[in-house]
Amino acid sequence: MSDESSFISHLQVFATHPAARGLTDDAASLTLGGRTLILTHDVIVENVHFLPSDPPEDIGWKLVAVNLSDLAAEGAKPSGALMAYNLSGDTEWDRRFAEGFGVALARFQCPLIGGDTVRAPLGSARQFGMTALGEAENSPGRSGAAPGDDLWVSGTLGDAGAGLRIARGEISGPQELVEAYRRPTPQLELGQRLAPMVSAMMDISDGLLIDAKRLAEASGVAAIVESIDVPLSEALVGLMGDSRETSVAAATSGDDYELLFTAPRRSRRAIETVAEELNARIQCIGLVEQGEGLKFQEGGRPLPLPQSLGWAH
Amino acid sequence: MSDESSFISHLQVFATHPAARGLTDDAASLTLGGRTLILTHDVIVENVHFLPSDPPEDIGWKLVAVNLSDLAAEGAKPSGALMAYNLSGDTEWDRRFAEGFGVALARFQCPLIGGDTVRAPLGSARQFGMTALGEAENSPGRSGAAPGDDLWVSGTLGDAGAGLRIARGEISGPQELVEAYRRPTPQLELGQRLAPMVSAMMDISDGLLIDAKRLAEASGVAAIVESIDVPLSEALVGLMGDSRETSVAAATSGDDYELLFTAPRRSRRAIETVAEELNARIQCIGLVEQGEGLKFQEGGRPLPLPQSLGWAH
Numbered sequence: 001m002s003d004e005s006s007f008i009s010h011l012q013v014f015a016t017h018p019a020a021r022g023l024t025d026d027a028a029s030l031t032l033g034g035r036t037l038i039l040t041h042d043v044i045v046e047n048v049h050f051l052p053s054d055p056p057e058d059i060g061w062k063l064v065a066v067n068l069s070d071l072a073a074e075g076a077k078p079s080g081a082l083m084a085y086n087l088s089g090d091t092e093w094d095r096r097f098a099e100g101f102g103v104a105l106a107r108f109q110c111p112l113i114g115g116d117t118v119r120a121p122l123g124s125a126r127q128f129g130m131t132a133l134g135e136a137e138n139s140p141g142r143s144g145a146a147p148g149d150d151l152w153v154s155g156t157l158g159d160a161g162a163g164l165r166i167a168r169g170e171i172s173g174p175q176e177l178v179e180a181y182r183r184p185t186p187q188l189e190l191g192q193r194l195a196p197m198v199s200a201m202m203d204i205s206d207g208l209l210i211d212a213k214r215l216a217e218a219s220g221v222a223a224i225v226e227s228i229d230v231p232l233s234e235a236l237v238g239l240m241g242d243s244r245e246t247s248v249a250a251a252t253s254g255d256d257y258e259l260l261f262t263a264p265r266r267s268r269r270a271i272e273t274v275a276e277e278l279n280a281r282i283q284c285i286g287l288v289e290q291g292e293g294l295k296f297q298e299g300g301r302p303l304p305l306p307q308s309l310g311w312a313h
Numbered sequence: 314m315s316d317e318s319s320f321i322s323h324l325q326v327f328a329t330h331p332a333a334r335g336l337t338d339d340a341a342s343l344t345l346g347g348r349t350l351i352l353t354h355d356v357i358v359e360n361v362h363f364l365p366s367d368p369p370e371d372i373g374w375k376l377v378a379v380n381l382s383d384l385a386a387e388g389a390k391p392s393g394a395l396m397a398y399n400l401s402g403d404t405e406w407d408r409r410f411a412e413g414f415g416v417a418l419a420r421f422q423c424p425l426i427g428g429d430t431v432r433a434p435l436g437s438a439r440q441f442g443m444t445a446l447g448e449a450e451n452s453p454g455r456s457g458a459a460p461g462d463d464l465w466v467s468g469t470l471g472d473a474g475a476g477l478r479i480a481r482g483e484i485s486g487p488q489e490l491v492e493a494y495r496r497p498t499p500q501l502e503l504g505q506r507l508a509p510m511v512s513a514m515m516d517i518s519d520g521l522l523i524d525a526k527r528l529a530e531a532s533g534v535a536a537i538v539e540s541i542d543v544p545l546s547e548a549l550v551g552l553m554g555d556s557r558e559t560s561v562a563a564a565t566s567g568d569d570y571e572l573l574f575t576a577p578r579r580s581r582r583a584i585e586t587v588a589e590e591l592n593a594r595i596q597c598i599g600l601v602e603q604g605e606g607l608k609f610q611e612g613g614r615p616l617p618l619p620q621s622l623g624w625a626h
Contacts, residue, residue: 003404004430010411011396017424019393028427030393032448033346041395041444043431080332080343082354083324084397084442091316098323111330114341116442117317118356124437129397129429131354131444135345 021141024218026070026202029139038134040070043084046125050182051167056093057100058182059128064104067132068186069203069257074141075195076134078110078188084129085117097128108188110134138195145200145219145262151286152271154187154259156233157208161253162240173239180233184257190282191259193274201261207310208251211260212286213294219262222291227251227298231283244298251296254311262288334454337531339383339515342452352446353383356397359438363495364480369406370413371495372441377417379518380445381499382570386516387454388508389447391423391501397442398430410441421501423447451508458513458532458575464599465584467500467572469546470521474566475553486552493546497570503595504572506587514574520623521564524573525599526607532575535604538564540611544596557611564609567624575601 008023015023019030027040044050044066050059064081071078083101088094105112110132120126145151163181166173187203194201200219204211209225216223227247240246263271268284275282289295296303321336328336332343340353357363357379363372377394384391396414401407418425423445433439458464476494479486500516507514513532517524522538529536540560553559576584581597588595602608609616 003400003402003407004432006404007398007400007407007411007430010408011415011425014415014419015425017393017426019424019426023425023427025427028393028395030426030446032350032392033348035346037345039393039395039427039444039446041397041427041429041442043397043429043442045431045433047434048431079345080330080341080352082341082352082444084354084356085320086440087316087320089316091319094316094320095323098320102324102327106327111332112324112328112336113330113332113343114336114338114352114354115324116354116356117320118358118361118440119317120358120440121360121438124440125434127399127431127433127437127440129354129356129442131352131395133352133446 025142027074036136036139038071038074038076038136038139039131040067041129041131042067042070043127043129045127054182056096060097060100061104061183063128063130064101065184065186065257067130068108068110068188071132071134072186072188072191073201073203073259074136074139075192076136077192078108078132078134080111080113080133081105082113082131083115085115086126086128087117087119088126108186140195140198140201142200142202142215143218145215145221145288147221147288147290149199149262149264149288150268150284151223151288152261152263152282152284153208153231154190154280154282156231157256157258158236158250158253159233160184160255161249162236164255174235176235181255184255186257187259190278190280193278194261194271197267197270198261198263201259204256204258204260206254209294209296210310213309215260216294222289222293222295223286224289224295224297225251225286227296227303229283229285231281248306252306252308252310338455340387349449349452350446351384351387351389351449351452352444353380354442354444355380355383356440356442358440367495369409373410373414374417374496376441376443377414378497378499378570380443381421381423381501382516384445384447385499385501385504386514386572387449387452388505389449390505391421391445391447393424393426393446394418395426395444396428398428399439399441400430400432401439421499453508453511453514455513455515455528456531458528458534458601460534460601460603462512462575462577462601463581463597464536464601465574465576465595465597466521466544467503467593467595469544470569470571471549471563471566472546473497473568474562475549487548489548494568497568499570500572503591503593506591507574507584510580510583511574511576514572517569517571517573519567522607522609523623526622528573529607535602535606535608536599537602537608537610538599540564540609540616542596542598544594561619565619565621565623
């Protein structure tokens with residue numbers, strides 16, 4: 001057991017309130033005055049979730065985006081944000097962070113309502129936290145996937161993973177992919193529209209395969225992912241080629257912040273209509289079966305599971 | 314302008330939602346479905362808000378207490394908590410932190426509903442954040458103090474400040490004071506009962522004088538604090554003597570987590586009755602006048618303001 005699993009298991013002993021969902025979800029769901037409140041808190045840490053060389057505006061944007069992505073997966077509309085900020089010791093850096101943070105909040109119509117500012121001792125990795133709360137009419141969670149359901153994703157995958165490698169100087173490639181890493185877009189509107197139609201939904205933050213495995217585990221089913229159907233951007237194919245390796249990389253790199261969801265086959269038409277109306281790309285990439293675990297295939301033939309299914313940060 | 318004030322001024326530009334209260338308060342107040350939700354997020358940082366030598370159970374307790382103290386000041390009843398945890402790299406330390414955290418949540422009937430666990434790079438100061446949300450029927454805020462109001466505090470002051478010096482090995486003294494530093498008690502029940510009677514309320518986290526000054530500024534009035542009336546514990550008087558120096562130290566040391574509130578004189582009897590019913594110590598320590606700023610006096614004669622009015626962390 002990792003120290004993270006071990007710590008969470010100690011918390012689970014007393015996190016018995018239904019809103020906690022056993023701490024297996026990215027967000028809490030609290031009923032209050034007849035309304036369903038969705039609450040999430042994500043922290044981003046220097047050299048873990050962002051690079052010291054990333055522009056501070058982009059780090060501020062990312063803090064908003066990763067949190068609102070958890071609301072998107074619950075079909076929630078943002079009601080407010082609280083921020084935990086580590087002063088950088090550089091007022092211009094702080095100002096630029098605040099600017100990107102504010103632009104993202106405005107873009108996604110989420111008011112800043114509070115927070116805390118602290119100064120960490122010199123030499124500490126900077127970290128920034130945000131609590132997002134939102135209201136949801138339907139909050140799908142990730143435990144309702146049923147055998148026979150389709151498995152879907154929004155957007156294209158792997159762009160941010162390639163962008164991180166470019167930003168780190170490991171490879172050369174287009175700035176468009178770096179932007180995908182630095183400025184993810186939470187799929188709020190799509191999530192809100194899909195929520196009533198899906199059986200389970202979550203955002204892909206750590207990688208398609210690891211997150212599909214988590215969704216399958218939470219639902220007590222098996223998930224089958226077809227590598228040929230993993231949606232790839234032109235920029236990624238241009239950089240890495242249209243190969244099995246590219247699909248595997250796209251299915252196992254993190255930071256996509258796209259939606260992963262399951263729905264009965266009879267909902268296909270309705271789902272495609274929503275995506276057309278929002279001009280959003282979606283792709284059916286597999287299905288849900290009885291059983292457990294994750295199966296990866298190519299053109300229907302089994303592929304070995306990659307050694308790493310994604311990030312675990 | 315400090316870098317903190319500068320950063321907050323950048324945020325204030327876009328924190329225009331009424332729930333944000335201009336970011337001048339410790340907590341946000343959001344109306345949702347006819348209910349008033351109070352939200353707060355406080356971070357505690359190693360070597361700033363706690364000592365590396367503090368028992369991990371006490372650090373977990375303190376994270377809960379400092380956040381629930383903000384709810385207490387708003388008269389709110391806790392509805393849930395989300396925690397941001399930095400794994401320590403030591404599973405036994407993590408387990409002990411979780412234990413103290415869980416004990417405090419249970420003691421104050423606040424369910425854990427979510428959060429995030431991260432691993433900061435080696436050498437980073439540990440930091441832990443918590444978002445607390447609660448419901449309030451009356452949420453006094455800190456801007457309603459009016460000339461002629463009494464100025465009150467709960468409990469005794471300065472115990473935690475002396476406890477910190479003992480824990481640091483700067484002086485010798487009783488363990489009781491160290492406990493006051495490590496295990497503050499949020500005044501939830503007192504806050505809930507007082508909320509309908511007070512004109513303004515906040516918790517004393519940074520020191521009586523600095524916090525009284527903040528309350529006066531937010532209310533556009535002057536606050537007068539009588540040093541003779543600063544409530545001191547027997548343990549503190551036993552350690553430091555019953556002197557002006559002790560009162561000044563008690564009025565300027567932080568981490569008390571007691572309530573500071575103002576109320577019209579006609580509410581005196583009702584306030585004292587509530588305190589008696591809860592067996593809570595309260596003390597009228599001054600008054601509110603027209604004007605601005607803070608006045609400190611001894612037996613009615615002006616005292617010079619101490620150079621430091623409290624902590625600014």
